Amino acid sequence: MKDQNTTMRGIAVSDLVKETGAFKAKGCRLVQIGCTGIGDAYEINYTFDKDYVFETVRITVHDGDVIPSIAEHYWASFIYENEIHDLYGLTVEGMSIDFGGHLFHTAIENPFKNPPEVTKVEKETPAPGPEEGDA
Amino acid sequence: MANITKSPWIIHYDGSSCNGCDIEVLACLTPLYDIERFGIINTGNPKHADIFLITGGINYQNVDIVKNTYEQMVDPKVVVAVGICATSGGVFRECYNIMGGVNEVIPVDVYVPGCAVRPEAIIDGVVQALGILEEKRAQLEKEQGGAKK
Amino acid sequence: MGRQIVVPFGPQHPVLPEPIHLDLVLEDEVVVEAVPSIGYIHRGLEKLVEKREYTDYIRIAERICGICSFTHSVNYAESVEKVMGLEVPARAHYIRTILMEYSRMHSHMLWLGLTADAMGFENLFMNSWRIREAILDDMEMATGGRVIQGLCTVGGIRKDVPDEMLGQMSDHLKEITPQMEELCKIFSHDTSVRHRMRGLGVLTKEEMWELGGVGPTARGSNLPLDARCTGYSAYDELGFKPVVEKEGDCLARCIVRARELMAAADLVHAAVKKMPDGPVDVGKIKGGPDGEAFFFTEQPRGEVLHYVKGNGSKYLVRHRVRTPTFANIPPLVKMLAGVDLADVPVVVLTIDPCIGCMER
Numbered sequence: 001m002k003d004q005n006t007t008m009r010g011i012a013v014s015d016l017v018k019e020t021g022a023f024k025a026k027g028c029r030l031v032q033i034g035c036t037g038i039g040d041a042y043e044i045n046y047t048f049d050k051d052y053v054f055e056t057v058r059i060t061v062h063d064g065d066v067i068p069s070i071a072e073h074y075w076a077s078f079i080y081e082n083e084i085h086d087l088y089g090l091t092v093e094g095m096s097i098d099f100g101g102h103l104f105h106t107a108i109e110n111p112f113k114n115p116p117e118v119t120k121v122e123k124e125t126p127a128p129g130p131e132e133g134d135a
Numbered sequence: 136m137a138n139i140t141k142s143p144w145i146i147h148y149d150g151s152s153c154n155g156c157d158i159e160v161l162a163c164l165t166p167l168y169d170i171e172r173f174g175i176i177n178t179g180n181p182k183h184a185d186i187f188l189i190t191g192g193i194n195y196q197n198v199d200i201v202k203n204t205y206e207q208m209v210d211p212k213v214v215v216a217v218g219i220c221a222t223s224g225g226v227f228r229e230c231y232n233i234m235g236g237v238n239e240v241i242p243v244d245v246y247v248p249g250c251a252v253r254p255e256a257i258i259d260g261v262v263q264a265l266g267i268l269e270e271k272r273a274q275l276e277k278e279q280g281g282a283k284k
Numbered sequence: 285m286g287r288q289i290v291v292p293f294g295p296q297h298p299v300l301p302e303p304i305h306l307d308l309v310l311e312d313e314v315v316v317e318a319v320p321s322i323g324y325i326h327r328g329l330e331k332l333v334e335k336r337e338y339t340d341y342i343r344i345a346e347r348i349c350g351i352c353s354f355t356h357s358v359n360y361a362e363s364v365e366k367v368m369g370l371e372v373p374a375r376a377h378y379i380r381t382i383l384m385e386y387s388r389m390h391s392h393m394l395w396l397g398l399t400a401d402a403m404g405f406e407n408l409f410m411n412s413w414r415i416r417e418a419i420l421d422d423m424e425m426a427t428g429g430r431v432i433q434g435l436c437t438v439g440g441i442r443k444d445v446p447d448e449m450l451g452q453m454s455d456h457l458k459e460i461t462p463q464m465e466e467l468c469k470i471f472s473h474d475t476s477v478r479h480r481m482r483g484l485g486v487l488t489k490e491e492m493w494e495l496g497g498v499g500p501t502a503r504g505s506n507l508p509l510d511a512r513c514t515g516y517s518a519y520d521e522l523g524f525k526p527v528v529e530k531e532g533d534c535l536a537r538c539i540v541r542a543r544e545l546m547a548a549a550d551l552v553h554a555a556v557k558k559m560p561d562g563p564v565d566v567g568k569i570k571g572g573p574d575g576e577a578f579f580f581t582e583q584p585r586g587e588v589l590h591y592v593k594g595n596g597s598k599y600l601v602r603h604r605v606r607t608p609t610f611a612n613i614p615p616l617v618k619m620l621a622g623v624d625l626a627d628v629p630v631v632v633l634t635i636d637p638c639i640g641c642m643e644r
């Protein structure tokens with residue numbers, strides 16, 4: 001069994017379109033775009049391949065951020081970008097086809113969205129008084 | 136109408152299944168199992184069908200389609216839930232998009248367990264459904280017969 | 285120039301075993317644009333990783349799709365093994381490979397049958413499915429399941445398949461190979477098949493690469509893209525070469541699948557011949573996966589990718605699947621532009637859409 005050649009590196013959101021352009025110039029194909037929720041942020045992985053060398057670049061974004069689309073280099077990116085929009089509730093700007101949230105119909109909106117930060121309120125524990133005693 | 140159980144027509148709907156059960160339903164139609172020898176024909180039109188085979192659980196997208204199809208079928212009719220998904224939601228029970236088994240939305244007469252169900256089990260289920268269809272038919276005739284005569 | 289109208293195609297369409305929806309923008313009878321929308325069987329099973337232990341979750345992974353079930357389970361297992369650095373014994377890899385090729389044969393025959401049915405060629409449909417039953421019988425003998433096998437586990441396989449049984453399977457396969465060849469001949473030479481599919485939905489090699497198409501859909505356009513070339517499981521030792529066709533039309537995609545039947549049978553024979561001895565799993569696994577990994581395998585429908593990320597606990601943080609049908613949607617949208625409305629079902633079928641997979 002041979003190991004598959006996969007690499008991964010993080011880049012800044014502002015470099016995304018430029019980096020994608022470099023992959024395109026190298027003659028890579030777009031393999032996938034995938035999103036992962038990590039507590040209070042999201043990692044978005046863009047995987048490209050040429051000759052079975054799978055290179056992934058990763059951006060980290062937060063709720064409310066606007067992600068630039070890579071449609072100018074890869075027209076086919078719309079399917080993944082719409083998926084991210086529908087499942088994670090992130091905004092992607094400049095998609096080649098915008099489904100407007102109608103690619104996936106889900107029972108709850110953005111099921112993969114990170115749970116909102118819950119500020120714990122100190123629960124008032126009623127002082128155990130003799131009148132509520134459960135003897 | 137008495138001969139309905141000699142040649143029941145089925146309609147198959149794929150809920151949110153994994154396809155495992157669907158292809159087994161299809162396999163029933165092909166030479167090895169060949170349910171056509173029982174006079175059973177697969178139709179796409181709910182008005183023609185006597186037996187409603189459903190595979191896969193119900194999700195929020197297909198709930199209306201399942202209800203509609205059921206309502207369009209003419210009496211007497213039976214519903215067969217094929218596979219664990221259709222019976223109870225199965226392994227996907229806890230998924231956020233799944234409501235549960237078919238009996239959440241329409242009454243089910245026969246449950247066929249298995250994941251994936253075997254074609255033999257599907258045929259068994261359909262044959263059981265035929266008995267129920269016959270009962271329902273007799274019941275219906277009694278009710279209508281009283282009114283007609 | 286004619287007037288443009290929008291015709292909805294699906295979700296319930298007689299040729300489609302599964303619900304998919306397309307909005308077709310037509311000018312007279314010709315499709316100008318196709319806009320897909322999916323979600324009819326979305327279950328949201330990727331979210332279940334939070335509720336199932338990673339060793340248990342393989343049962344769910346196998347049920348992403350009932351047709352490519354075995355490949356999904358292998359891919360999930362391999363990606364977890366990659367994260368955990370488990371060395372799976374060679375015999376397990378070989379048996380996995382054999383069964384992956386079996387599921388390819390069963391899936392391709394299923395597809396050839398459905399395509400024949402969509403063209404109104406009932407006899408060919410029945411014939412493909414009849415031969416397919418022989419494949420399913422062998423799979424059942426080896427694993428106990430017809431379409432969902434449940435054989436693969438994280439760290440190996442659940443139960444060894446004895447050598448005599450493997451020999452029997454290989455012999456049986458030799459017996460049905462002439463029937464598969466016959467099937468292949470019909471699909472590549474029959475006039476009615478040719479008339480329906482030649483020159484329809486053409487994409488060139490360059491376009492296909494641009495659009496990210498995978499699997500037989502890409503190989504039909506002379507693009508030798510096949511994840512088996514990366515040599516996972518036992519493929520690096522079996523002398524594997526992707527099957528390609530030049531024309532890039534529906535017929536080419538169809539012939540690729542038909543020819544892959546024989547290629548798959550050859551791989552099975554080669555694997556049975558080279559089958560190593562030894563254990564089939566790594567024994568008890570301690571701890572949970574900590575880290576992340578991508579893993580690619582070649583499903584009957586094309587390259588599939590699983591991504592897992594764990595934090596050392598028994599529950600994974602994320603499991604993502606990019607299925608071949610998902611990647612083949614952009615090529616489909618391009619293929620549909622310019623075809624006649626009456627040909628839409630055949631074109632849609634030739635990417636071998638597996639909606640259960642795609643929507644997860």
Ligand code: SF4
Pocket residue numbers: 152153154155156157190191217218219220221225226249250251252347350432
């Ligand atoms: S019962 Fe099993 S095989 Fe059938 S649709 Fe459900 S998961 Fe798939």
